[in-house]
Amino acid sequence: MRILQPLCHGITFAFTAAALLCAMPTAQAACVVPPAEHTIDPPGFYDDPAGYQQAVKPMRAYIDRLNKAAEAGDWACTIDLLEGWAQGDALMGPITGYQGYYERSWAGTDFALVRMRAQKLGRLDASRAAIIDNWLTRIAMATRDAQEINSLHNNLTYWAGLNLVAIGTVARRSDLVDDGVARVREGIRDIGPHGELQRELKRGNRALHYHTFALLPLVFAAELVRPRNINLYAENQHAIGRLADLVTRAVQDPDSFRAVSPIKQDLFPWTFQDELSWMEPYYASQHDSRLPTLIAARRAFHEWRLGGNVTQAWGVTLP
Template sequence: MKLDIRLATICGSIAFACLAQPASARTCEAPPALTSVDPPGFYQNASGYAEAIKPLHAFIAQVNKAADERDPDCVMDLLAGWARGNALLTIGANYQGDFERSWAGTDFALALLRFPAASTKADHRFQQIKPWLIRIAEETRDADRINHLGNNLVYWAGLDLMSIGTLTDRDDLVEAGLSWARQGIRDIGAHGELERELKRGERALHYHNFALTPLVFCAELASRRKIDLYAENNGAIHRLAAVIVRAVKDERSFSALSQVPQQLFPWTFQGDLAWMEPYYARFHDPDLLPLLRARRPLNNPRLGGNVTAAWGAPLPD
């Protein structure tokens, strides 16, 4: 019963990525900038988390909707408004705020990367947005509450650094992000397992999938620099991807890695499978075809909105 209540509460917060926005959100007027986001822990206080995170989630949904509508002018207006307000740059008391800032910075950068780089960088508003996003990346890079974990949150922080570094031409941020992505790739075992995520018990499958997402997107950004992260650690990303694909088709297959019965969030095998879009576009794995057909479009509030539109490839008839 407690789990059902927790899921219902959290789903109400996360659903912003999938549902139509109210009329008040369908504008390009940025809400007041949140100087700090400081929700309680995701698992420690579900209702408190959902309430505290609403303003940030609403703004992310607004940015992603503008990106999905191919409206760079609106995206720029929204992000410039928060940049002027130094949003998300104040350290909060709770560790969850560090994670949320990292995910938000990733989303904002990937939303802007959906548009031609030359026009983005020539826009006067980008001169306000650029130093603000760099500050977010630097705060993420230096966040001890992330750095010591060594798990999926470090990989997500790596994607924050790589996406913002790519957008802003900051090679130092890209290199720092690459090092964290490579940590994740080294963590993948011979059978596609992640030891730290296996310790999640009933959530191990969810977190294997959640950990894979930033590694795939880091690999895609690295490929722009002719770096093949997919090949590293003897193709480790492919091993982890195979674990997830088998589990989507038959959850019982995960028992090869964990005998603990698994609990999934409603979005685990929906929006959190967004990594399949760039992965299929690059490798055309036929095993992904029925999974993508059943789920498109894949939207993710940490990845710039409609990932199918931004990263997907046409599927064969």
């Protein structure tokens, strides 16, 4: 069991009475479920930044509400939010561009990880789970079949793999898990001898950011399939570890990334903050001795694609 002291952290796949107590809500505000967003179809993130931000705002507001409810242990509201959007078949409307496919994939992953925590805490009954899981399965199938993602063979394909693994796990759909693992394995095969990803190196001055972003779905997928006796960490001669090492060294010394790219790197403000969320589960299972210092300086990690408070859900006590 992973428990952080003195905070109530550590809800993962096994739960104790202490974790249940930590997850119990105190006084909760009224839960207002916003109308389901029928579709998500923003302009490209780089094509029209202002238009993009405006278009994703309603979905992001819902996800923020969902993740905060889970973080607060308000499971009644968490389930109401998921069921409300499930009944509205949210995000399943037509997409005319390409960015919407990525957004739906990321959102579905978040929904599945939140729903997973509710299930493990015994807060989700079978009838409501069925409603939510039918919706999540539709999201996963749409992600699986999206050629706008499948044709890329880059970090977005790996994120689609995590979407399928997460939803397949909660919905008990081994076929979706298998399809997700195949996409994740594509990412693992892409990792070179120095931890580099050739497709992400083509990003030029954003290559380090996209190596960090690509690592997230690989680590979380590896963790989710461990109960199935699938050791993704061992594949391609421990390739995930090579990528994790490349990113870790770059966090410690950004100039170290010059070993794989001579281009000066530009980072988003969140690149070396919440997009280092992978460090929580990775340290818990792989015990890289460099990570506690880096983790402690940044906790708590929050990532909207990964259920919100990643530290609470995945973290362990640091030495």
